[in-house]
Amino acid sequence: MQPSPTHRASFSIGSEAAARRVVDVLTEVFFEGDAAVAAFERPDGQWDVTLHFADAPDQAWLRELVVNSAGNEIADTLAFDTVEAKDWVKASLEDLVPVPAGRFVVHGSHDRDRVAPNKLKIEIEAALAFGTGHHGTTRGCLLLLDHVLKSSRPSNVLDLGTGTGVLAIAAAKALHRAVLASDIDPPSVRVAAENGRLNEVGHHVRVIRATGFAAPDFARAGPFDLVLANILANPLRHLASPMARHLAPGARVILSGLLTHQAPAVIAAYRARGLVPLRHLRIEGWSSLLLRKVG
Ligand SMILES: C[S@@+](CC[C@H](N)C(=O)[O-])C[C@H]1O[C@@H](n2cnc3c(N)ncnc32)[C@H](O)[C@@H]1O
Incomplete structure (x- = not known):
């Protein structure tokens, strides 16, 4: 899930248990963010695991x-190669079709005039950042955001780990309110700000570079009544405490980026800080959670 990969390692695994084990190990080892781990279940029950390294x-x-x-079974399938990050992202975006998610649709510039007029359009330009809407985690967040917006109008929104800015832009477009967006990765900060302007919500979306909540901007801008955080399970568990401290009573939190088997541990970490789960979406092996801060 790193935004500017150039080196790739990939392998296949026959059993879900082994896939779980290896993803847990890899996300633990690469917690510092120097590699991105992605795992997808194929229709035949095999799992494809890919790592991207800067x-x-x-x-x-x-x-x-x-x-x-994971065991010797993967040894024969493990392959290393390099990918041209920019060409790879551009090419994949050009192949993509618009993604509807509730009231939103995420599309590229080539589809600007082809998306349904009754949707809130989020245009994402080809760039070295994660978040075109096609990944199950982004789609899960957009669907849960759509659900939250059916019954409330959050006034203070944070998108932590903004990538292309897709979730911050969605919230700003729907609410016409200021949204704070943050990312650990400098290119993502630049890309999210550019996409904010492209979507004519640049005046609402403020993008900062920060690791977790380690910047004074969060205390100044908070407490938040809606937080979106689509990052990996491990960072999400570590962020439970600081996040709870930056939430208003009754705040809603949308978490994603966790494989479905990792959801119970993430839910437990947030429950211990006074957040109760309200919804659990499962898309392509990934979980997206909606939680609410009690009290
Ligand atoms: C999976 S992408 C999500 C992008 C976008 N929000 C979406 O939903 O498609 C995760 C993003 O979180 C950023 N990230 C990872 N760990 C982070 C941390 N501890 N603090 C802030 N950002 C982080 C990554 O650089 C990446 O851009």
């Missing part, structure tokens, strides 16, 4: 790590 990984070390956590 710097070339030590192949022998990585092979040992995945074989130790």
Whole structure:
């Protein structure tokens, strides 16, 4: 899930239990954000796991790590290559069709005139950041945001881990209110700000660079009554405490980026900080959660 991958390692796994084990190990090892881990279940029940690295990984070390956590079965399928990040993202965006999600539709510039007029359009320009709407986690967040907006108008919104800015732009377009967006990754900060302007909500979406809640802007802008955070399970668990401190009573939180088997641990971490789960969407092996702060 890193925005500017150039080196790739991929392998397949036959059992869900082994896939769970190896994804847990890899997301733990790469918590610092120097690699992005993605896992997809194929229709035949096999799992494809892909890692993207900004710097070339030590192949022998990585092979040992995945074989130790997933077993010898993956050894023959493990392959390393490099991808031209910009061309790869551009090419994949050009192939993509608009993605409807509730009242929203996410599309590229080539589809500007072809999307349904009754939807809130979010145009995402080809860029080195995550979040075109096609991934199950982004779609899950948009669907839960749509659900929240049916019964309330949050007044203070945070999109933590904004990537292309897709969720912040969706919230700003629907609410016509200021949204704070943050990302650990400088290119994503630039891309999200550009996409905010492209979608004519640049005056509402303020994008900052921050790791988790480590910036004074959060205390100044908070407490938030809606937080969207589509990052991995491990960072989400670590962020439970600081997030709870930045929430208004009754605030809603939308979490995504976790594989479905990781949801119970994430729910437990947030429940311990006074957040109760309201909804659980499962899309393509990924979970998106809606929680509410009690009191
Ligand atoms: C899966 S992408 C989500 C992008 C977009 N919000 C979406 O829903 O499609 C996760 C984003 O979170 C950022 N990120 C990861 N860990 C973070 C952290 N601890 N603090 C802030 N941003 C983080 C990554 O750089 C990446 O842009």
